[in-house]
Amino acid sequence: MADRLFAWLMLGCAVLVVASLLWVLSDVLIEGFAHFSWSFLITEPVDAGRSGGIGPILISTLWILLIALAAALPLGLGVAIWLSEFAPRNSRFAVHTGITLDILAGVPSIVYGLFGNAFFSIYLGMGFSLLSGGLTLACMILPIFVRTCESGLRAVSDDWRKGALALGMTRSSAIWHILLPAARPAIVAGMVLGIGRATAETAALLFTSGYVDRMPESLLDSGRALAVHIYDLSMNVTGGDGAAYASALVLVVLIISLNTLAQSLVDNWFKRRLVVS
Amino acid sequence: MNQQNANPYTLGEIEQGTPCCVPQPLLQVRDLAVSYGEKTVLSQVSLDIYKGCITALIGPSGCGKTSFLTTLNRLTDQQAHAQVSGQILFDGQDLLRDPIDTLRLRRRIGMIFQRPNPFPLSIWRNLELPLKEHGVQDRRVRAQKIEQALRDVGLWNEISDRLDSSALALSGGQQQRLCIARALVLEPEILLMDEPCSALDPISSGVVEELILRLRGRYTVIIVTHNLAQARRVANYAGFFWMTERVGKLIEFGQCRHLFESPGHELTAAYISGARG
Numbered sequence: 001m002a003d004r005l006f007a008w009l010m011l012g013c014a015v016l017v018v019a020s021l022l023w024v025l026s027d028v029l030i031e032g033f034a035h036f037s038w039s040f041l042i043t044e045p046v047d048a049g050r051s052g053g054i055g056p057i058l059i060s061t062l063w064i065l066l067i068a069l070a071a072a073l074p075l076g077l078g079v080a081i082w083l084s085e086f087a088p089r090n091s092r093f094a095v096h097t098g099i100t101l102d103i104l105a106g107v108p109s110i111v112y113g114l115f116g117n118a119f120f121s122i123y124l125g126m127g128f129s130l131l132s133g134g135l136t137l138a139c140m141i142l143p144i145f146v147r148t149c150e151s152g153l154r155a156v157s158d159d160w161r162k163g164a165l166a167l168g169m170t171r172s173s174a175i176w177h178i179l180l181p182a183a184r185p186a187i188v189a190g191m192v193l194g195i196g197r198a199t200a201e202t203a204a205l206l207f208t209s210g211y212v213d214r215m216p217e218s219l220l221d222s223g224r225a226l227a228v229h230i231y232d233l234s235m236n237v238t239g240g241d242g243a244a245y246a247s248a249l250v251l252v253v254l255i256i257s258l259n260t261l262a263q264s265l266v267d268n269w270f271k272r273r274l275v276v277s
Numbered sequence: 278m279n280q281q282n283a284n285p286y287t288l289g290e291i292e293q294g295t296p297c298c299v300p301q302p303l304l305q306v307r308d309l310a311v312s313y314g315e316k317t318v319l320s321q322v323s324l325d326i327y328k329g330c331i332t333a334l335i336g337p338s339g340c341g342k343t344s345f346l347t348t349l350n351r352l353t354d355q356q357a358h359a360q361v362s363g364q365i366l367f368d369g370q371d372l373l374r375d376p377i378d379t380l381r382l383r384r385r386i387g388m389i390f391q392r393p394n395p396f397p398l399s400i401w402r403n404l405e406l407p408l409k410e411h412g413v414q415d416r417r418v419r420a421q422k423i424e425q426a427l428r429d430v431g432l433w434n435e436i437s438d439r440l441d442s443s444a445l446a447l448s449g450g451q452q453q454r455l456c457i458a459r460a461l462v463l464e465p466e467i468l469l470m471d472e473p474c475s476a477l478d479p480i481s482s483g484v485v486e487e488l489i490l491r492l493r494g495r496y497t498v499i500i501v502t503h504n505l506a507q508a509r510r511v512a513n514y515a516g517f518f519w520m521t522e523r524v525g526k527l528i529e530f531g532q533c534r535h536l537f538e539s540p541g542h543e544l545t546a547a548y549i550s551g552a553r554g
Contacts, residue, residue, distance in 0.1 A: 089357060157394070159390065160394055166350060166383055166387065166388035167407040168382070168384040168463070170380065178406075182397050
């Protein structure tokens with residue numbers, strides 16, 4: 001009897017979670033579609049976003065994301081490879097690097113925003129710009145990306161490392177041809193996490209890329225990201241709820257499609273070098 | 278060579294007419310010792326490896342046989358805190374003291390591991406990768422070598438129709454033969470085999486054993502095995518390792534038949550009769 005009660009209780013928890021997710025999603029979908037049109041995607045916002053569209057905002061978002069990924073992926077992969085393949089086991093520097101990454105992964109994004117503002121915008125003189133926003137996001141997603149890739153590389157069978165060395169292969173080519181492709185699922189997972197966090201980020205961008213909603217003309221222009229736009233519409237603009245919902249819809253679809261795209265790109269790239277049954 | 282005099286197993290002792298063997302030492306090991314940090318795992322090992330012959334190394338687990346093998350292709354370099362002393366003469370060079378191009382050395386001295394470790398690539402890529410790595414640029418030459426290696430291990434007829442499928446889809450025995458082919462494709466002079474059959478079922482094990490016998494004469498093989506019957510069947514020479522005072526030592530070395538039929542040391546006699554070990 002107690003067992004069945006327990007089972008029902010657990011089922012209730014699961015239903016509650018799924019239901020609230022469905023509720024949020026359907027709310028966004030229904031309210032969003034009510035204000036959505038294709039022209040919404042390409043036109044400029046008018047009247048602080050109450051009408052018009054999100055064209056420049058979408059472009060700014062993509063630029064910021066692109067900059068963040070371009071900076072974070074190679075750097076992060078490099079750190080992960082160093083930590084898992086080259087750092088002497090238990091070396092103090094490696095251990096401290098790991099701890100630092102774990103702490104950084106838990107730092108609230110607003111703190112990254114303050115740092116980005118002080119370092120990129122003011123110290124490096126990038127001002128409020130797509131570049132400083134993108135680089136701030138890169139800092140933010142680096143720790144989790146590094147840790148995911150590192151654990152993926154560590155999980156790769158040591159037999160392959162030894163096998164490659166015994167064939168007279170260099171360590172770098174063993175990493176390039178065998179270990180990285182074998183760690184593919186972890187690398188993809190790290191990317192997906194990073195893309196998700198970066199696309200949905202608001203706080204870190206408020207102080208770095210700013211909220212100018214014009215079409216950016218260069219990477220040093222300020223640009224408003226989609227999440228910032230939603231925040232602004234729902235908090236500061238009376239009568240902006242409809243546009244906020246439509247933007248939220250676009251954001252959700254954007255994240256899902258970017259993740260799918262990233263996954264298939266990485267998969268295709270690796271598939272040419274790797275056959276896993 | 279003047280080292281010859283220090284050799285406790287002089288050429289005179291070796292019976293003529295031993296199959297395939299004109300006793301010609303290819304590797305001369307003198308007073309080899311291996312330690313990991315504080316712990317010495319192997320000491321005072323001196324033996325000659327004869328060209329074209331199969332040398333079996335027997336003895337209980339943990340007495341340093343694998344460590345011995347990995348000193349020969351300098352895989353010990355990769356292990357943190359591993360220290361190797363003594364002398365290993367190969368082709369007029371001391372592998373432990375002279376400047377050695379380890380990548381080239383490992384091309385000349387291949388290694389097969391206990392667990393088959395084909396890379397998670399296609400069958401073809403498994404063989405192509407080491408060739409490319411060692412600068413075989415011509416596609417046709419590579420194709421020829423790959424086919425020859427697969428024929429040598431008797432895999433060509435079994436798998437020539439699915440060279441593009443994953444090597445991991447092969448059976449355990451086929452995987453191990455593929456690993457042998459992967460070593461042979463580089464045309465090594467010496468093959469180190471670390472219990473190549475112990476992870477295989479009896480039938481696959483038999484197939485691999487036959488293959489090893491076929492390699493006799495063309496390659497110099499050093500095989501670590503726990504299967505005494507197998508050592509007896511395949512080897513021309515045999516060495517018996519045993520732990521004394523927690524350090525692995527070579528107790529006896531000589532012609533395989535002598536070692537098994539009239540062992541010169543009571544430990545050897547006890548081990549091969551099953552009384553100890």
